[in-house]
Amino acid sequence: MSLKVFNTFTRTKEPFETLEPGKVRMYVCGVTVYDRCHIGHARAYVAFDVILRYLRWRGYDVTYVRNFTDVDDKIIRRSNEAGVPVTELTDTFIAAFHEDMAALGVGRADVEPRVTEHMPEIISMVQTIIDRGHGYEASGDVYFDISSFPGYLKLSGRKLDDMQAGASERVDPQEPQKRHPMDFALWKAAKPGEPAWDSPWGPGRPGWHIECSAMSSKYLGEVFDMHGGGMDLIFPHHENERAQSWAATGKEFVRTWVHNGFVNVDSEKMSKSLGNFFAIRDVIARFHPESLRYFLLTTHYRSPINFTDSAVGEAENRVEYLYETIQTACDYLARTPAQADEPEVEAARERFVLTMDDDFNTAAALALVADTSRRLNDVLMMKGKAPDKAVGVATALRILQNLGAVLGLCGQEPAVILAGIRDCKLLRNGLDRGLIETLVADRVAARVAKDFVRADVLRGELSGMGVVLMDGPEGTRWKIA
């Protein structure tokens, strides 16, 4: 039984072997903080959150680093447009990032380094790269000399000739001081009015890629176990990081490269440049955050996932079902306490490990969640005082909560989540809760009076609004279909 992870570098699923037994050092590229996060970010950070949770649950001691890029062309432009200082802008969006992630159940990393707070490390690494003959200064800029690294493009699997052929058609040489068109900036000389830091090459700021090389090595060492991010970062970002780190240390700095697939909208890539993106906060205003999280886990992390309202709505119905099940089980156990059957819990754990060990297969893991919750309801339906019932409920509930803890699902207070989902559905359907509750109360009164004709009329009326009624021994509950 061993964990297998798809490594972008080798393009194969391989046994995950850590540098140091039992310890994982992982780095995931964070966001550039100039705007609100979209659901593509949600996908990436939920995916790595599950990977992190699973590794820890499986017993690894994990150090997780996820950075913030807080100096960059887009940030500067946005800052100028808005007339807001850069630091104020970046602080705002870092706070927004944390809010969005917290809503999605994505925790903080152990270290969340900001580029602007690591200038000495960055400058030092650039200098080392120059000293070792892999970078050169040209009028205040510093470039990486790709011809000095034989392994360049090995991560992304491209060929230099092809890259040039493709690029030359639309990219005109704006940086004539570069020795090779593909050379990339390690350090950019400051233009007037731009944020700048002093350096041996004059005032300037870091190129995009160097920050991750510098900060990852600071917190995780020159070589570490896992480096992740979205597929779009493979080239050029990660390719260049790899080149820089190699140039600075002579070592292959990442053991396993992990990349998540995109979120598509209408089967096309969602991106800022296409303008078809959805901000996380806009989505979770309409759908419960856990619904979005569930939705993101229904597809394997490396495959593209297509975002649609109906798909998230379906996920929401599943989340609702799970919490209703949990609530019923908790209510039952409150009346009839029982201990879970440990061997069965352990057997479920093994099935889960088998599933998740296969490159973090959350989609398959959700099938285990479905099986468990179905069984839990099945046991809950058992009549009378079947001796095994309480144990069965306790066992299935434990299993469900165990799986949920790793996936980041099923961990909230059921009543709170269910109310939240109901409110989302009311909002989406433009329904008024007060009106519904009045009608429901009227119908309850009619039922008590055995006026079933009137009760059915009211049921029909509510049904037309999308309200589903559930008459039970403890009264009538309702929810939105």
Next chain:
RNA sequence: GGCGCCAUAGCCAAGUGGUAAGGCAGAGGUCUGCAAAACCUCCACCGUCGGUCCGACUCCGACUGGCGCCUCCA
């Protein structure tokens, strides 16, 4: 143009060289004043064409159809 990914039931989505998880929808049941919820049962031979193999949906090749990267991007 270069590189790469994907193609599984009405929809979404796992997966294995030896006759295909799960979810939604649908059909039939149990339950219910009627319902709903819940549970039970049923519901696919895996894009096309070749090849390898005792045997392929799973391996190889071709084709067709989607998509992505090569430019900031999770």
